[in-house]
Amino acid sequence: MKASSKAKAAAPAPTPAEIVEVLKNLLDPELGLDIYTLGFVRKMDLDAAKKSLRLKMTLTSPLCPYGPMMVRELQERLRRIGLEKVEIGFEFDPPWEPSAEVRLMLGV
Numbered sequence: 001m002k003a004s005s006k007a008k009a010a011a012p013a014p015t016p017a018e019i020v021e022v023l024k025n026l027l028d029p030e031l032g033l034d035i036y037t038l039g040f041v042r043k044m045d046l047d048a049a050k051k052s053l054r055l056k057m058t059l060t061s062p063l064c065p066y067g068p069m070m071v072r073e074l075q076e077r078l079r080r081i082g083l084e085k086v087e088i089g090f091e092f093d094p095p096w097e098p099s100a101e102v103r104l105m106l107g108v
Helices: 002-010 016-023 067-080 100-106
Strands: 041-047 052-057 085-090
Touching (some): 067 085
């Protein structure tokens, strides 16, 4: 069992592209688009040496009922690709505004 722990520890940290791929595969359940395309991710700090990631995100609203569920799911998915520490914080100033591209995708 210890051998597999050492093998896991020796694996390299995921790349920023791999992290973005995870973000692009997590859908906002209400809007049906991924959190990366929606522009929810405002800042991403990866410390590859420590396999640590800090994300600053926003949501459509501070009272979004899906926020806690999406955070849990995102943390779990990021750990599956090799991150050992994942911190997700929120900022709502300025409030989220969909881009023109996202507006077209949402049909608004």
